[in-house]
Amino acid sequence: MGLAIGTKRRRWRTEPADEPDPKEQIKYKLLILRVAVIIAFAALTVQLARLQIIRGAELERRAELNQLRVEPVIPPRGLIYDRNGVQLVENVPGFSAGIVAADVPKERTLEIAAAIEDLLGVPAMETVLRIEASRKSNDPFTPIVIKDGLDQATAFRLREELPAMPGVQVIVEPVRRYPYGELLAAVLGYTGRVDEEDYRELRDDGYLATDRLGKAGVEAAYERYLRGELGARQVEKDASGREIRTLEELAASPGNDLFLSIDLDLQHKATELTQAVANGGQAAAIVMDVNTGEILALVSLPQYDNNIFSGKIDERRLEQYLKDPKKPLVNHALAEQYPPGSIFKQITGLAALQEGVANPSTTITSRGAIQVPNQYDPSVVYIFRDWRALGSLNFYGGVAMSSDVYFYYLGGGYHYYGNNFNGLGIERLAAYTRMFGLGAETGIDIAGEAPGNVPDPQWKMDTWGEQWTLGDTYNMSIGQGFLAATPIQMVRATAAVANGGKLLQPRVVRQVVDADCHVIVGNEPRIQSQIPIDQRNFDIMHEAMRQAVSWGTAKDGGIRGVEVAGKTGTAEFGERFADGSYKTHAWFAGFAPADNPQIAITVFLEHGVGAINAAPLASKILDYYFHRPAPAQQTAVQP
């Protein structure tokens, strides 16, 4: 401040005699004070104008950002019903503890983290680190989940403590509950929280970091139908994150409902029957409508309870499942591939009929084995066995008795020791095998399918670096060797045999229906291809398989009142035992009624013999299907 105002020269060193009029001096000094008032308010006015006029628009927008938040409205996930309208899933409220890092006062972070540790047992340091990380991210307003799957009591206690914990919130979101649990886990799958890697891709599709999505089964395959569309609410929030009011709301559109082709009652019975014979091993049983491709029952053993993934994952049980050598989390009906064994003879047989390699009267004699001398060194002779010396058999007998020798001839031909029978050869056999859908995913609407394997010379060279041999063709002709197929592939192939060559896409979902009951995806059969085999040849195969059940190896697959056509299989696998035998899988594939096929069935047991173990199981399932009591008398399946 200019203190020199009012002084004409450096007067303060001089004597008082030179003092000016004191009244004048006072006037000047008060002028300083007046100038100070003006300067002070001028400075304030300039700064105020900078904020309110120059930066006004920007700061006004920030005030809006402060108070207005767009909150997502989570759509109710579509429900799932069985083919008769029984509800198979429920949406129940799930509670979790979340934190909006931007609303946590920095100086109280530790205190709040400690309170969370007391209440929920989440280590305070972990909470602090996650809050810090979220603060540094570009999205500190998105809640992070601190603890999942709170029980109701804990959630309510947390809610009471919320006023003391700014930024913390109880997230209530619908989670899935599966009343039938294990019974349908292989079909339904489960939902789980979006994990961080997935989120980067999913956020553009309207997913939230705290969101859930289908992770397996139908839940995963029909995710885009089940999910619905997020709604949004513009809400006004106060400084501690409390909602004041909703300004605008864009309603969420609920997910679509699914009607499965699964028949809960049959599913239940088939599961029970399969469990009774599986001895704790892996097993699968599938019942398929041969005209539509709809799956009526799909059993995979051992089972798992898909409820462990709802809300907070039950780590202990998940650990058990993961350690179990029988792999309960794997869908054995479609994600595991096995040698199909003799049920594959349907395909070899049909190919041979169509290609003129065989006709119904083609007679071949099985003496228990055939011998093939080594191409280069005739003194070495390979032996290919039949399961028994079955004598002379025509085509029907060959199928009915499941003669391996018969099918060695059809597949590979036989030109030794005076015989001269031209077989299909590997190229034609592999081509027909592929026509029946093996070696590729069936396209069933359950995630996680395995493609199986159809070997040919090229494949063997690429994979093993070895020449294809006649023996390989023989093995493949009877469904052994390098051939691998999933139960779902085999039931579909069997259905194609039954329906005259229509290769259908198997489906567990009949209809997708929106909230207004409009059918979005209908139940028209999806025929992938028509297999170029004449109907008369299918008729021959039908008759052969009918005979297999009426007097052949599949005798135990028969049921009263309905004629069944079927084929057993006993597939060797694993290491050879000292006596030359192997462990065996048991298969049965068939359809019924034989003269007017409606359903195809395939059962698979990890350990067993087709005729002894698989055929009776299939028989019981078929019997239940055709003879079960009317729905009113059925014992209701207990969730």
Next chain:
Amino acid sequence: MNWRNTPTREFDFPLVFAAAGLVVYGLLLIYSGSLTNYGEPGTNLSHPVTRQATFALFGLLAMLVLSRFDYRILGPLSVTIYVLSLALLVLVLFTGSSEYGSRRWIELLGTQVQPSEIAKVCTVIMLAKYFSDQEEKMRSARVFLTSFAIAALPAALVLIEPDLGSALVFIAFWFAMVIVAGARFWHVAAFAIVGGVGAAVAWLEFAHGYQKERIAVWWDPEKYESGAGFNVVQAEISTGAGRVFGKGFTKGTQTQLDYLRTQTTDYIFSVGAEELGFVGAMVLFGLFMLLLFRGISIAARADDAFGRLIAVGVMSFILFQAFVNIGVNIRLMPVTGVPLPFVSLGGSSLVTLLASLGIVLSILGHRRRRPRRA
């Protein structure tokens, strides 16, 4: 002395108008700022608006009463009231109730009293008395330093509470008074330099962490937004969001949704800026400038140095507080907790200010007519 013994009985209506205007302005902002947490005042006697209005009435009464008394009676009483106010400042250190970590209030006559507010005006009177007694020796260094000690003693006690903002108020009005009283220029200049250096050293050596942080926050509040910078950022947003005409009374989202903190005290200016805009702020500035100019004009017309210096002291602390408080609100300076005179919620401050204006009015009203020149 050839004074006639009849006072002029002059009264400064514009000054009273400005003060009343500021009080009403304050009541409106307190009403708006307390809606969220208190709702409508109604018959609730503990509602901030009701409390402030009650104190305003007491203050106006005190103002009118004091304006009728001859301010000269304060001369002989000055030492007593100064010592009493010091005693209160000591008392508050031992028995005061604390808020935000500092002891500022004591219970007196059934109400919360902030001794620092009372001490301000008592110190002004003490200084005015001292300077007027030493009018002939104003140029001596001893008087200069003694007067500083008179102001520094209460300032130090307030600083211990700790309340840096109020402590600075004492130094500010002493500075204005000592200049007007006629101190040597080089004393003032030397003091300013020594004081500046001393303050810088004291700052570096003794300042608490939170005080240092305030400077950093002032410089870049966004960096501390979720912590110490929150209030600074929110005050800036509130003020800017008001733009020219404001969001409308009680319509400011920053105020009503609690983004703005201490919105009836330290940050009350931002409430007005948000809801009444630049225009509303100019009305406030106008009222302050009217009040200050009228007060300074009374100082100019005062009969004696005692009255003149009281008026200067009171006006300079009103100016300083208003400047600092508004400056903090609009981020012209670092956070310092000083109330906005007449406007901020707080009984001690309001009553003391109105009473001080009563004394200033008395200075005008008790001038003595000079005899007509023969």
